[in-house]
Amino acid sequence: NSKVIQTPRYLVKGQGQKAKMRCIPEKGHPVVFWYQQNKNNEFKFLINFQNQEVLQQIDMTEKRFSAECPSNSPCSLEIQSSEAGDSALYLCASSLQGKMETLYFGSGTRLTVL
Amino acid sequence: GDSVTQTEGLVTLTKGLPVMLNCTYQTTYSPFLFWYVQHLNEAPKLLLKSSTDNKRTEHQGFYATLHKSSSSFHLQKSSVQLSDSALYFCALSPGGYKVVFGSGTRLLVSP
Numbered sequence: 247n248s249k250v251i252q253t254p255r256y257l258v259k260g261q262g263q264k265a266k267m268r269c270i271p272e273k274g275h276p277v278v279f280w281y282q283q284n285k286n287n288e289f290k291f292l293i294n295f296q297n298q299e300v301l302q303q304i305d306m307t308e309k310r311f312s313a314e315c316p317s318n319s320p321c322s323l324e325i326q327s328s329e330a331g332d333s334a335l336y337l338c339a340s341s342l343q344g345k346m347e348t349l350y351f352g353s354g355t356r357l358t359v360l
Numbered sequence: 361g362d363s364v365t366q367t368e369g370l371v372t373l374t375k376g377l378p379v380m381l382n383c384t385y386q387t388t389y390s391p392f393l394f395w396y397v398q399h400l401n402e403a404p405k406l407l408l409k410s411s412t413d414n415k416r417t418e419h420q421g422f423y424a425t426l427h428k429s430s431s432s433f434h435l436q437k438s439s440v441q442l443s444d445s446a447l448y449f450c451a452l453s454p455g456g457y458k459v460v461f462g463s464g465t466r467l468l469v470s471p
Contacts, residue, residue: 250403277457287398287447289461301457337404346392346411349451349459351403 249273252338252352253320259328259359267355268320271340277301278315279349280323283335292336295321296343328359362387362454364462372468373440381435381465383424383450392453393426393433396461399446407435407448445469 251270259265271278280292293303295315303313310329315321325332335356339349363386373379385391392411398404408419410426410433417424422437433450450462 279457279459281461287464287466289449289464291459294457296457339404346409346453348394348406348409349396349404351396351405353401353403 250338250340250350250352252336252355254355255353257355257357259357261329261359262327263359264324264326265328265332265357265359266322266324267336267357268322269338269340269352270320271315271338272350275340275342275350277341277343277347278321279339279341280313280321281337281339283337283354285334289337292323325357328357330359333357333359362389362452362458362460364450364452364460366448366450366462366465368465369463370466370468372470374470375442376439378438379436379440379444379467381448381450381467383433383435383462385431385433385450385452387452387454389454391426391428391431393424394451394453394459395422395424395433395435396449396451397446398449398464404447404449440467440469442469442471 249272279294282290294301313323335354337354339351341347394409395407396404397407410417413428449464452460
C-alpha cells in the first residue's frame with residue numbers, strides 16, 4: 247500500500263472552476279513531485295518542492311496552476327480555472343534527497359473537467 | 361535535452377513466454393535509470409533501478425542491464441505471468457531532482 251496519501255481520489259469540476267487536490271508525502275521525505283498523467287498514460291512534470299521551496303516548475307504551472315508544500319500541512323495543487331484539457335490523473339510522488347532516489351507515488355487524483 | 365524513448369506502446373503475450381520491453385535514453389549527464397510498474401488503478405511503484413554500466417539488476421523475476429554504450433536499459437523477464445499485466449515506465453534521472461519518464465508500455469498477458 248502506498249504511503250503517499252492523495253485526496254480526493256476523484257474530482258469533477260466545470261470549466262472555469264477551481265480544482266484543488268492534496269498530497270501527504272511519505273514521512274521523512276523532503277522532496278515532492280507533481281505529475282499529470284494524461285489519457286495516453288504519459289507523464290508530464292508539473293512542479294517539485296524540497297520542503298517548502300519550489301525547485302522546478304513548468305510554464306503551465308506558473309500560469310494557471312498553483313502549488314505549495316507548507317510546513318506541517320499537506321502539499322496541494324490547485325488549478326485556478328479548470329479547462330477540459332486538464333482532465334487527467336494527477337500523481338504526487340515523494341523522495342529522499344538525491345539523484346538516485348526512488349519516487350514513491352500516491353494513487354492519484356483523477357480530475358474530470360466537464 | 362534529456363529524454364526517454366519506449367518504442368512499444370502495447371505488448372501482448374501468452375503466459376509463460378519471455379518478454380523484453382525496450383528503453384533508450386538521451387542525456388549528457390551520468391544517467392540513473394528506473395523501471396516503474398503501474399497496475400490498473402494503482403500507484404506506480406519502483407520495479408528496479410541502476411546507474412552501473414553493464415551490471416544486471418533484478419527484482420521479482422524482472423531484470424535489466426544498463427548499457428551506456430548504447431544508451432539502453434531494456435526490461436526483461438524469462439516467463440511472464442498473468443499478474444504481470446500492467447503499464448511499465450522507464451525513467452531517467454539525469455541530475456538534480458529532475459526525473460523524465462518514457463511514454464510507457466502496456467503489457468497484456470493472456471492465459
